[in-house]
Amino acid sequence: MIRRIVLSILLLLAPAVSVRADGPIAHQGMLSVIGRGAGSPDDLAVGADDTIYFGDMTANRVLRLNALGEPEIVSPAIREPEGIVPLPDGTLIVAEQATNRLYQVDPVKKSMTLFYAVGNKTHNDGIDGISRDSATGDLLIPDAPTGRILRLSSDARHVSLIARGFKRPTSAALAADGTLFVCDEFGNAIYRITSDGVRTLIAPITLPDDVLLDGSGDLIVNALPGTIWRIDPQSGQKIALVTGLRYPHGIAFDSQGNLIIADAILNQIYRLAFPRS
Numbered sequence: 255m256i257r258r259i260v261l262s263i264l265l266l267l268a269p270a271v272s273v274r275a276d277g278p279i280a281h282q283g284m285l286s287v288i289g290r291g292a293g294s295p296d297d298l299a300v301g302a303d304d305t306i307y308f309g310d311m312t313a314n315r316v317l318r319l320n321a322l323g324e325p326e327i328v329s330p331a332i333r334e335p336e337g338i339v340p341l342p343d344g345t346l347i348v349a350e351q352a353t354n355r356l357y358q359v360d361p362v363k364k365s366m367t368l369f370y371a372v373g374n375k376t377h378n379d380g381i382d383g384i385s386r387d388s389a390t391g392d393l394l395i396p397d398a399p400t401g402r403i404l405r406l407s408s409d410a411r412h413v414s415l416i417a418r419g420f421k422r423p424t425s426a427a428l429a430a431d432g433t434l435f436v437c438d439e440f441g442n443a444i445y446r447i448t449s450d451g452v453r454t455l456i457a458p459i460t461l462p463d464d465v466l467l468d469g470s471g472d473l474i475v476n477a478l479p480g481t482i483w484r485i486d487p488q489s490g491q492k493i494a495l496v497t498g499l500r501y502p503h504g505i506a507f508d509s510q511g512n513l514i515i516a517d518a519i520l521n522q523i524y525r526l527a528f529p530r531s
Contacts, residue, residue, distance in 0.1 A: 277498020289323030289523040295516035298504035299338035309335030328361035337384035354380035370410040383425035396423035425464040437465040457490040476502040
């Protein structure tokens with residue numbers, strides 16, 4: 255709820271135009287607007303057919319971009335839709351932040367069923383981002399209210415604790431060698447956890463929201479103050495890819511390696527296309 259209040263204030267202060275004259279700016283690659291949200295697009299995901307799905311905090315639904323870049327509703331009402339993970343069968347796992355539950359959404363039938371209730375006995379905001387272990391199909395759940403990272407089996411029958419002790423973990427990315435990268439939003443940091451449990455601070459970042467691994471093994475992180483960063487996971491060196499965004503709340507890669515970005519205040523969906531080698 256705290257972040258909803260912050261977003262509401264920022265939306266009131268935002269200009270009426272959709273994009274400011276002075277931004278955003280791509281420092282690497284080419285940035286273009288490919289669509290718009292329904293008011294405040296949040297976390298997003300790209301399906302196997304490159305369909306872009308995103309949760310929208312204004313609509314309280316999951317939407318997809320059609321061929322014209324317009325948002326189309328694909329789910330029933332979801333209270334504060336956050337992290338989205340596409341499954342091989344075309345359905346989506348979506349985090350409902352208000353209740354700390356995961357739902358399985360069928361975007362064709364526009365229906366959903368409860369997948370797993372994590373629960374929240376705190377007064378803290380619920381789950382933000384979720385991800386999937388491509389090797390096992392398990393879901394990785396940063397349980398933001400409790401500061402834990404959970405692993406949920408693909409059949410939602412078994413849950414285990416991976417790590418704990420974060421201030422507000424909002425995203426996790428798993429490398430092929432078992433190394434886990436964690437975005438701790440209120441901790442203002444990106445961490446590495448090796449398969450034997452050793453935790454290392456990689457880089458301090460102000461209000462990081464999501465962390466992804468790109469094709470070269472670097473980390474891509476969106477910071478809510480308005481910057482998309484590329485981070486070397488070994489040295490911690492940071493390079494700004496995009497600056498001048500207002501509230502970049504969702505990032506995902508498409509099948510071509512382009513970075514898709516959702517900005518909740520500008521109400522825009524962007525594509526950052528990198529040069530092909």
